[in-house]
Amino acid sequence: MYTALMSTSERLIESTRELLWERGYVGTSPKAILERAGAGQGSMYHHFKGKPDLALTAIRRTAEELRAAAERALGGPGTPYERIVAYLRRERAVLRGCPIGRLTMDPDVMANDELRAPVDETLTWIRDRIAGIVEEGKAQGQFAPELDGGEIGAAVLATVQGGYVLARAAGSPAAFDTAVSGLLTLLAPRTA
Amino acid sequence: MYTALMSTSERLIESTRELLWERGYVGTSPKAILERAGAGQGSMYHHFKGKPDLALTAIRRTAEELRAAAERALGGPGTPYERIVAYLRRERAVLRGCPIGRLTMDPDVMANDELRAPVDETLTWIRDRIAGIVEEGKAQGQFAPELDGGEIGAAVLATVQGGYVLARAAGSPAAFDTAVSGLLTLLAPRTA
DNA sequence: GTCTATACACAGATAGAC
C-alpha cells in the first residue's frame, strides 16, 4: 500500500498497475485498488470514470515503461546480435510474467478496443524494433541473408512471452532462461 | 449450451472447459457454467465439491487432450525436423489461445497447487517430448551437435505459447505463423 | 439427482455530506 508521498490519483494508478500485473483485469476489483491505494470509493470516481478508465491509464503507463525498458537493451551498444542478447537476457521478474503480454489472456481487455490498443501497439513496436535490428545484422553480414527480420522479430518476442508461460507453469524462472538459450543458439551468428 | 445428449455431470465439465478457455478461472463463475450446461445450482454441488473441484476435473481433461494432440504431430511420420514442423504448423484455434498455457496467467490457478499441477505436467511433457526428438535429430546428423535438446524444446514450446500472445494482441492469427516461420528458419537442418 | 430458495459477501457504481 502506498503512502501519502503520492497524490491520491497517483496512488490509484500505481495500485492498479500492480494489481493488473498480479491478477489481470477481471481479477482486479475497485475495492482491492482502493484498499491498496488507501483511498475511499469517492476518490476513484472523482478522478476516473470507472474501472475501465482507470485501467486504461494504468495500462498506458505500463506500456510506455515496457517500451522504454526494451529500448534500453535494443538501442544499446554492440552488434545486432549482442543487442538482441541484451534484450533477451535483461533483468526480468520472470515469475511475475509480462505486465503487458498477460493482458492478452484477459477476456475483458480483449473485448475492449481501447484497452487492447496499447497492448497491441507495444508488442508490435517491440517486434518491429527487433526486426530492424535483424535487418541491420543482415546488412553487416552477421546474420544469414535468408533470415526475415519480421519473422525473427516475432520469434524472439514470442520466445520471451512464451518463456514467461513455461516459467510460471514450472514455478521457476529457469524455464525462461532455457528457452532463451535455445533461441540464442539457433540465432548465433556464423563465426566465419 | 449443451443439449441433453450428455449427462448433467458431463455437460458441467464441458461447459467449464469452454469457459476456462474463453475467460480463465477467475473470469468464470459457477452461474455462467450452470447456464451453459443448462443445469441448476444443486447439480453442480451434487457432482462436485465446488468451483475448484469442477475446474480441476475440466483442466485434467483438457490437459490430456492437449497432450494427445501434440503427440499426434510429434509422434507422426517423418524426420525429426518434419515432426517439429508438423507440431508447429498443426491446426490451431490461434485466437483462442492455448487452453492450458493461458491458465498460467490466472492468479487463482497458480495459487492452487492442485490446479497448477496438470498445467505444469502438460507443458513439461511437451517440452521433453520435443527435446527427445531434437536429440534424435542430432544422432541422425540432421541437427547440429551443439544444439541442446532441452533448450530447443523449451524454445519451440515458448514460440508456440508466445505466438498466441502476439496473435491475440494483434487480433490476427498471422502473428503466430510469422513467429513459427522465424523459428523454423533458424532450426532448418543444414542442407549439406 | 435435480430443483428452487436462501444466505452473505463482494463487484461496480451513484448520492450527497463535509
Place this chain on the structure above:
DNA sequence: GTCTATCTGTGTATAGAC
C-alpha cells in the same frame, strides 16, 4: 477532493423440497 452511505446485481455456497 475525499469520505461514508446506499444500491443493484453477481459470486459462491448451503438447505431442503421433490
